[in-house]
Amino acid sequence: MESTSIRATTPRVSVPDISTLKCTQRSLMIRRSMNLGSPLKTGRKSIALRCIRAQQSELKDGSVTISPESDYKNALKIKEWEVGRFQEEIAANQGIRIRRRPPTGPPLHYVGPFEFRLQNEGNTPRNILEEIVWNKDMEVSQLKERRPLSSLKKALDNAPPVRDFVGALRKSHLRTGLPALIAEVKKASPSRGVLREDFDPVKIAQAYEKGGAACLSVLTDEKYFQGSFENLEKIRGAGIECPLLCKEFIIDAWQIYYARTKGADAILLIAAVLPDLDIQYMTKICKILGLAALVEVHDEREMDRVLGIDGIELIGINNRNLETFEVDISNTKQLLEGERGEIIRQKDIIVVGESGLFTPDDIAYVQEAGVKAVLVGESIVKQNDPGKGISGLFEMSLSTTDHSTGGNVTSDSPTPILDFRSTDDAWYTILLALENETLTVKYVGFSEEYNEEYNAGDFKNLKQVEFFEEKFRPASVQLQDTECWMLVTGMTVSASYVYSEFDLKFYNAVIDSITYKAHKFDEGEEECRCSFVVSWLHGPMVGSKESIRIEHICKLTSGSAQIDPTLASFLKMSREKLELASHNSGFIVEDDCSLEGVAVIDWKKNGQDIDMGGKPITAENLREKDNCHFILIDNLEKDLAPRTIVNFIHKHVSIKSQAYVFPSLLSETYTRGIIVVDSKEKLQKLSDFLRNPAHLIMSSSGRPWVMTEEKLKDRTFGNLMSRSEKYMINPDWIQAI
Numbered sequence: 001m002e003s004t005s006i007r008a009t010t011p012r013v014s015v016p017d018i019s020t021l022k023c024t025q026r027s028l029m030i031r032r033s034m035n036l037g038s039p040l041k042t043g044r045k046s047i048a049l050r051c052i053r054a055q056q057s058e059l060k061d062g063s064v065t066i067s068p069e070s071d072y073k074n075a076l077k078i079k080e081w082e083v084g085r086f087q088e089e090i091a092a093n094q095g096i097r098i099r100r101r102p103p104t105g106p107p108l109h110y111v112g113p114f115e116f117r118l119q120n121e122g123n124t125p126r127n128i129l130e131e132i133v134w135n136k137d138m139e140v141s142q143l144k145e146r147r148p149l150s151s152l153k154k155a156l157d158n159a160p161p162v163r164d165f166v167g168a169l170r171k172s173h174l175r176t177g178l179p180a181l182i183a184e185v186k187k188a189s190p191s192r193g194v195l196r197e198d199f200d201p202v203k204i205a206q207a208y209e210k211g212g213a214a215c216l217s218v219l220t221d222e223k224y225f226q227g228s229f230e231n232l233e234k235i236r237g238a239g240i241e242c243p244l245l246c247k248e249f250i251i252d253a254w255q256i257y258y259a260r261t262k263g264a265d266a267i268l269l270i271a272a273v274l275p276d277l278d279i280q281y282m283t284k285i286c287k288i289l290g291l292a293a294l295v296e297v298h299d300e301r302e303m304d305r306v307l308g309i310d311g312i313e314l315i316g317i318n319n320r321n322l323e324t325f326e327v328d329i330s331n332t333k334q335l336l337e338g339e340r341g342e343i344i345r346q347k348d349i350i351v352v353g354e355s356g357l358f359t360p361d362d363i364a365y366v367q368e369a370g371v372k373a374v375l376v377g378e379s380i381v382k383q384n385d386p387g388k389g390i391s392g393l394f395e396m397s398l399s400t401t402d403h404s405t406g407g408n409v410t411s412d413s414p415t416p417i418l419d420f421r422s423t424d425d426a427w428y429t430i431l432l433a434l435e436n437e438t439l440t441v442k443y444v445g446f447s448e449e450y451n452e453e454y455n456a457g458d459f460k461n462l463k464q465v466e467f468f469e470e471k472f473r474p475a476s477v478q479l480q481d482t483e484c485w486m487l488v489t490g491m492t493v494s495a496s497y498v499y500s501e502f503d504l505k506f507y508n509a510v511i512d513s514i515t516y517k518a519h520k521f522d523e524g525e526e527e528c529r530c531s532f533v534v535s536w537l538h539g540p541m542v543g544s545k546e547s548i549r550i551e552h553i554c555k556l557t558s559g560s561a562q563i564d565p566t567l568a569s570f571l572k573m574s575r576e577k578l579e580l581a582s583h584n585s586g587f588i589v590e591d592d593c594s595l596e597g598v599a600v601i602d603w604k605k606n607g608q609d610i611d612m613g614g615k616p617i618t619a620e621n622l623r624e625k626d627n628c629h630f631i632l633i634d635n636l637e638k639d640l641a642p643r644t645i646v647n648f649i650h651k652h653v654s655i656k657s658q659a660y661v662f663p664s665l666l667s668e669t670y671t672r673g674i675i676v677v678d679s680k681e682k683l684q685k686l687s688d689f690l691r692n693p694a695h696l697i698m699s700s701s702g703r704p705w706v707m708t709e710e711k712l713k714d715r716t717f718g719n720l721m722s723r724s725e726k727y728m729i730n731p732d733w734i735q736a737i
């Protein structure tokens with residue numbers, strides 16, 4: 001039967017051995033219809049029969065004339081068109097109204113040079129989307145002739161690696177707590193005409209990236225959107241790091257390969273145009289090529305079809321009806337309600353809200369509906385500065401580099417990023433603003449309602465100020481796959497504890513052990529395979545161990561949180577207020593003072609800085625020194641910083657000293673420490689001061705210091721320590737100043 005049907009078409013094109021040609025060529029062409037394939041194998045016969053019927057009817061209505069001189073290439077195109085007719089029928093069964101090709105005959109383009117064709121209902125598109133698709137069909141078949149698939153595949157051998165489109169969306173959503181932005185580089189559209197006359201795709205892309213877009217969408221259709229693949233290539237070549245979506249009307253797998261050669265990291269598949277099997281097949285190709293596929297739906301039926309397909313990671317809900325141009329953002333909400341939303345959550349699909357998003361309220365509305373990303377064109381591309389358009393649309397800067405604004409929190413000078421330890425013991429990235437005596441802590445990625453305010457007059461004593469200061473630290477830095485060598489056992493890091501996909505918190509943890517594994521190299525990308533067992537210092541797993549990967553580890557940044565000038569002024573203001581109060585009250589409170597004149601020894605640096613008698617100070621040297629005299633203090637707060645002791649003594653007794661605070665057992669409620677000075681005179685002066693019955697030295701919680709021993713040189717640390725301290729001590733652990 002099959003051969004009969006083939007022969008039946010031959011006379012019309014006068015190609016002698018069409019059946020042979022058809023077979024070889026069809027295997028290429030049929031790749032697209034291969035997906036009609038297996039479940040419909042028996043349907044092959046009917047493909048052929050349908051072909052005959054289609055052509056006979058053409059003859060009847062006279063709309064098509066095919067010249068007997070047409071070459072066999074034309075014949076092949078006709079065959080392709082015939083197969084397409086069968087696809088139309090499948091598509092129609094799935095509720096797809098968009099016809100891939102004009103039903104009453106091959107498009108005009110396929111007809112020989114001297115033929116004509118009357119316009120009729122069957123070869124006139126019913127709406128703009130259909131027109132675009134018909135046009136695309138012709139465009140693609142011409143392009144395919146110029147760049148066969150084999151040549152595209154060859155080009156891919158040397159293509160740069162694909163960027164992680166889905167990962168970029170997830171990361172941005174996690175970072176900001178807002179929907180990740182796919183910013184569209186779009187000059188014109190059928191519904192809105194030209195959006196921007198002075199259209200420079202690279203400049204716009206750069207502004208978007210600077211403005212904090214997670215990914216970019218680049219229109220490549222020339223006829224209806226004035227876009228181009230050249231724009232895509234230029235943007236990729238201009239050093240833009242955001243992953244790129246090739247915004248194209250894809251009807252043929254060839255286009256996916258083509259998009260990849262032009263620098264795309266993701267492609268769009270429109271459910272209104274593509275039958276399920278095409279989506280399935282094309283998604284698989286994307287996976288092979290490493291591309292992400294954004295599958296776009298507009299109504300419930302399309303959503304249900306797509307939810308039924310395995311392996312879909314990204315679904316776009318277009319608020320624009322591409323047949324009528326009507327835009328309604330409540331469409332997003334409607335499609336995410338009830339069971340559909342539930343399935344999406346279960347499958348962990350990222351939903352992208354597309355089109356018609358113009359205001360912060362629109363963004364909030366679709367976020368509330370459940371989207372984790374948005375695709376925005378018109379409202380930002382039309383702005384003089386599209387990057388600023390982004391902060392206007394989101395009501396805050398999404399940028400990773402510009403931290404000077406964030407919601408309503410502003411700062412006159414650029415604010416360095418700090419981490420802040422909140423009451424849950426987790427560390428958060430924050431921005432600070434100081435107005436009069438009030439410091440606002442704004443959690444990056446959280447709405448204003450989470451802001452915290454502190455007043456410089458709120459602190460009761462210096463200990464409280466110090467405690468507050470210790471809640472800040474310079475922002476820790478995410479380690480890259482190539483940087484695992486920086487981690488060593490015993491190191492304290494900031495590690496993310498994963499509560500759920502979108503809820504993770506950073507807690508301090510100590511690296512307990514490391515298992516090194518060979519790194520994986522894939523298309524130039526290095527993947528760290530090592531694992532790190534950490535011992536959690538805080539959080540729900542405190543005290544227990546967990547094996548984590550490099551992506552969950554941030555390296556602590558050394559230095560003081562006071563590099564942030566806003567925090568520094570606030571702390572200064574708070575201390576000045578207390579200073580005033582302490583002068584009036586007559587008793588001494590723990591104090592901090594300028595570090596000027598106080599030598600700071602970093603115990604771990606093994607003898608830089610201070611020198612007591614010509615030799616560098618190390619734990620070992622200190623034990624051996626003749627001129628080291630100790631005072632042992634008991635009843636110290638466990639978190640007392642040695643620096644505080646040194647500063648306090650320097651301020652009140654004008655003595656340079658060193659202080660050590662011993663580690664303590666969890667069961668102990670206080671700890672002990674030593675103050676070391678380098679002369680008998682100093683020891684005496686210090687002792688007089690500390691034992692002076694006219695005052696009491698106590699910590700912020702009211703715990704008074706207790707001087708248990710004062711000794712001249714004849715003791716070593718070992719002798720001064722309790723058994724538990726000796727057991728626990730490791731010179732590197734002693735906090736020393």
Ligand SMILES: O=C(O)c1ccccc1NCC(=O)[C@H](O)[C@H](O)COP(=O)(O)O
Binds near residue numbers: 191322354
């Ligand atoms: O925008 C059109 O007129 C259009 C017509 C036919 C097919 C697709 C069309 N637009 C593609 C899009 O969906 C939008 O470019 C995209 O979602 C951004 O929308 P917007 O923010 O409203 O520019």
